[in-house]
Amino acid sequence: MKIGVKQSVMAKLDVKQSVMAKLDVKQSVMAKIDVKQSVMAKIDVKQSVMEANNELAAKLRAHWAERRALTLNMISSPGSGKTALLEKTLLRLRDRLKIGILVGDVQTENDAKRLAVYGSPVKQIITSGTCHLEAHMIEKHLPFVEQGDLDVLIIENVGNLICPSSYDLGEDFKVVLLSTTEGEDKPLKYPGIFRRAQVAMITKIDLLPYTDFDLDLAERNIRSIHNETDILALSSRTGEGFDRWLDWLQQRVQEKRSLGAAEKGPEFS
Amino acid sequence: MHELSIAQEIVRIVAKEGASVHAVRVIGASVSVGRLMAIETDNLLFCLDVLKKNDPLTEHTVFMVEEERLQLRCKACGHVTVTGEFLFACEVCRSQGVDVIGGEQLEVSCLEVECDEDWRETECDGEA
Ligand SMILES: Nc1nc2c(ncn2[C@@H]2O[C@H](COP(=O)(O)OP(=O)(O)O)[C@@H](O)[C@H]2O)c(=O)[nH]1
Ligand SMILES: [Mg+2]
Ligand SMILES: [Zn+2]
Numbered sequence: 001m002k003i004g005v006k007q008s009v010m011a012k013l014d015v016k017q018s019v020m021a022k023l024d025v026k027q028s029v030m031a032k033i034d035v036k037q038s039v040m041a042k043i044d045v046k047q048s049v050m051e052a053n054n055e056l057a058a059k060l061r062a063h064w065a066e067r068r069a070l071t072l073n074m075i076s077s078p079g080s081g082k083t084a085l086l087e088k089t090l091l092r093l094r095d096r097l098k099i100g101i102l103v104g105d106v107q108t109e110n111d112a113k114r115l116a117v118y119g120s121p122v123k124q125i126i127t128s129g130t131c132h133l134e135a136h137m138i139e140k141h142l143p144f145v146e147q148g149d150l151d152v153l154i155i156e157n158v159g160n161l162i163c164p165s166s167y168d169l170g171e172d173f174k175v176v177l178l179s180t181t182e183g184e185d186k187p188l189k190y191p192g193i194f195r196r197a198q199v200a201m202i203t204k205i206d207l208l209p210y211t212d213f214d215l216d217l218a219e220r221n222i223r224s225i226h227n228e229t230d231i232l233a234l235s236s237r238t239g240e241g242f243d244r245w246l247d248w249l250q251q252r253v254q255e256k257r258s259l260g261a262a263e264k265g266p267e268f269s
Numbered sequence: 270m271h272e273l274s275i276a277q278e279i280v281r282i283v284a285k286e287g288a289s290v291h292a293v294r295v296i297g298a299s300v301s302v303g304r305l306m307a308i309e310t311d312n313l314l315f316c317l318d319v320l321k322k323n324d325p326l327t328e329h330t331v332f333m334v335e336e337e338r339l340q341l342r343c344k345a346c347g348h349v350t351v352t353g354e355f356l357f358a359c360e361v362c363r364s365q366g367v368d369v370i371g372g373e374q375l376e377v378s379c380l381e382v383e384c385d386e387d388w389r390e391t392e393c394d395g396e397a
Binding site: 041043044046048049131165166167191195196225226 | 279282286292355356357366375377379382
């Protein structure tokens with residue numbers, strides 16, 4: 001850290017000393033002015049506000065790298081269909097992959113209850129008001145879902161398109177969901193998350209006939225923010241488009257498994 | 270409303286850095302906020318003004334928020350586009366293949382502190 005002190009060679013007297021010195025009024029006023037100038041300093045701090053979160057996220061990432069567990073951070077507005085997507089995913093893959101789930105909501109255990117019936121380890125994170133998950137919340141709840149080795153850890157973030165986008169949770173991929181009832185211009189309204197997500201999923205396509213949602217325009221809008229995003233369109237209700245998602249997921253699991261030996265990562269218990 | 274958690278962290282950093290140079294008071298603090306961090310400046314300042322009162326060191330700190338604009342490096346032609354908009358394309362060749370190289374910052378960049386005399390004599394490296 002660099003400390004530049006302007007005019008540091010000024011008066012040696014501090015206010016108390018100048019009073020003690022019994023200088024006449026005029027002099028002591030001068031002394032005060034000098035003191036004030038001499039003790040002001042400008043300090044370059046350049047400290048990242050996200051540092052504490054990012055350091056912990058890096059530890060989580062190293063932990064999952066050693067275990068070769070693929071980690072996804074699912075982000076969307078409330079009600080876009082994150083939990084429905086996970087229910088169907090567990091139903092379809094529970095015999096093939098060991099999937100653990102951490103699900104964040106401001107209140108209630110409802111989502112964890114919906115997901116627990118598929119036999120996978122699920123833990124609800126109740127944030128009591130906080131509009132996003134942070135790395136320390138993952139660290140705290142991780143031991144509940146990580147009994148044994150997981151192939152995949154899916155984190156369902158709190159429903160919100162803004163705040164979760166700034167918090168790294170150590171995930172491999174951020175997945176953003178956009179349902180057909182939300183309008184095609186969501187990516188333009190919330191560019192931050194659509195830029196950061198590597199996968200964008202358009203959900204509830206079974207409702208397309210009942211809305212004026214333009215699928216092509218939605219894809220173009222997503223690409224205008226991030227032209228390398230993988231875009232998937234599906235319905236958790238009818239299962240349309242679901243195979244492509246499951247293929248995508250299983251392919252990423254394979255890729256993670258086939259990575260070379262990772263260094264020993266930190267333990268969380 | 271992640272501005273609240275972010276303001277908490279900012280006040281914590283400002284107090285910690287101020288204490289580390291034995292400041293008696295932090296007069297001013299500049300915070301640099303990237304365009305992509307989706308932070309509402311007024312909202313952040315409001316939270317800072319509430320939270321700063323919890324610590325005598327930061328109680329009277331004047332916070333300044335500087336916006337860091339979006340900087341994009343074109344993968345095709347190498348041009349760096351600096352923009353206040355959310356347009357992820359090269360302004361020269363129109364390519365959408367761009368890397369974000371600026372606009373994701375969130376840091377306390379500098380402080381103005383009032384220090385006591387003793388500290389200055391022991392720790393100032395005489396640069397001034
Ligand atoms: N028609 C239809 N409804 C869906 C679909 N996916 C979710 N929903 C409904 O949308 C509502 C919100 O879904 P939920 O999964 O709880 O959203 P979350 O808040 O993102 O977790 C529920 O009533 C779901 O039944 C879908 O693919 N099609
Ligand atoms: Mg949910
Ligand atoms: Zn270009």
